[in-house]
Amino acid sequence: MTVQYAPTSPGSDTSHAVVETVAGTIPVSALGTTLMHEHLFVTSEEIRLNNPGGWDEEKEVAAAIERARAMTDRGVNTMVDLTVYGLGRNIARIARVNAAVPELNIVAATGLYTYDGLPFPFIYQGPGSLMGGDEPMVQMFTSDIRDGIAGTGIKAAVLKCALENELTPGVERVLRAVAETHKRTGTPITVHTNPTAKTGLVAQRILAEEGVDPGRVVIGHSGDTTDLDYLDALIAGGTYLGMDRFGLDFLLPSDQRVATVAALAERGYADRMVLSHDASCHIDWLPPGAKEQLAPNWHHTYLHDEVIPALLKAGVTQEQLDTMLISNPRRYFTPAG
Numbered sequence: 001m002t003v004q005y006a007p008t009s010p011g012s013d014t015s016h017a018v019v020e021t022v023a024g025t026i027p028v029s030a031l032g033t034t035l036m037h038e039h040l041f042v043t044s045e046e047i048r049l050n051n052p053g054g055w056d057e058e059k060e061v062a063a064a065i066e067r068a069r070a071m072t073d074r075g076v077n078t079m080v081d082l083t084v085y086g087l088g089r090n091i092a093r094i095a096r097v098n099a100a101v102p103e104l105n106i107v108a109a110t111g112l113y114t115y116d117g118l119p120f121p122f123i124y125q126g127p128g129s130l131m132g133g134d135e136p137m138v139q140m141f142t143s144d145i146r147d148g149i150a151g152t153g154i155k156a157a158v159l160k161c162a163l164e165n166e167l168t169p170g171v172e173r174v175l176r177a178v179a180e181t182h183k184r185t186g187t188p189i190t191v192h193t194n195p196t197a198k199t200g201l202v203a204q205r206i207l208a209e210e211g212v213d214p215g216r217v218v219i220g221h222s223g224d225t226t227d228l229d230y231l232d233a234l235i236a237g238g239t240y241l242g243m244d245r246f247g248l249d250f251l252l253p254s255d256q257r258v259a260t261v262a263a264l265a266e267r268g269y270a271d272r273m274v275l276s277h278d279a280s281c282h283i284d285w286l287p288p289g290a291k292e293q294l295a296p297n298w299h300h301t302y303l304h305d306e307v308i309p310a311l312l313k314a315g316v317t318q319e320q321l322d323t324m325l326i327s328n329p330r331r332y333f334t335p336a337g
């Protein structure tokens with residue numbers, strides 16, 4: 001017997017909340033089936049500009065358009081692109097892909113991705129720095145959310161930061177700047193964390209100190225562990241767990257990711273999890289071809305092609321899948337009050 005997943009209608013929400021996407025404002029009820037942590041292009045833009053190597057803009061955009069169509073073919077309505085400063089966000093390139101596949105909602109992000117230090121403008125400007133003054137990151141993130149990115153008018157609708165290992169002074173400044181921007185704008189937050197170092201708990205603490213509503217936070221990459229005690233502790237902190245790296249089998253094989261989601265769903269925590277791949281169409285962190293060799297399942301349709309059938313087989317219900325793929329993203333993007 002083939003187990004199949006057919007989502008229920010996403011249009012059952014009655015709130016009037018809206019969310020900004022690359023193609024404009026939509027009601028949160030239109031988000032539908034949402035992949036909460038993905039990327040189109042992850043590039044080191046300064047290196048690419050000066051040393052383009054084999055980069056072919058048209059070829060890369062065409063490949064991403066094909067991947068976007070593959071997502072909509074599987075029933076994906078929305079992709080949250082968590083590419084921020086530090087990961088080479090290029091909003092014009094994302095918009096080109098979206099223009100060719102308008103049936104896919106793409107939510108753009110702002111924030112800063114660093115594991116240790118800050119870019120030089122923030123080292124010398126801002127609280128406690130040589131030039132002092134207000135936190136320039138808050139100003140930059142807020143402008144991306146309120147005015148739009150790079151003069152395009154395309155607004156970011158989600159904040160992203162990273163806490164990989166150590167809470168360095170730079171990383172802490174980014175977390176607190178993201179929290180402050182959240183409080184000013186109501187924009188939800190996703191934190192890249194490392195469950196081996198249990199940094200999700202540290203991120204929860206910092207965000208709680210800043211008064212962030214945990215119901216608007218995803219602790220990203222929580223699905224990289226099978227440690228249910230750690231995941232229980234995160235759930236107690238009130239945030240969502242990002243079970244968001246399906247296909248990164250060399251970090252944790254798929255069957256163990258599936259078993260962990262199924263175990264938490266069985267305990268009644270489907271309303272605390274979101275599902276995704278953290279995949280990209282192009283990532284320059286690895287040499288060409290290495291991604292496909294290292295992690296052949298790490299792409300944007302693996303969840304629908306392989307993981308969802310496996311979750312159903314493991315006892316996760318259709319209703320729980322709807323909760324993780326539709327209701328939780330909708331709640332996450334709905335401002336409080």
Ligand SMILES: [Zn+2]
Nearest residue numbers: 037038082278
């Ligand atoms: Zn990511």
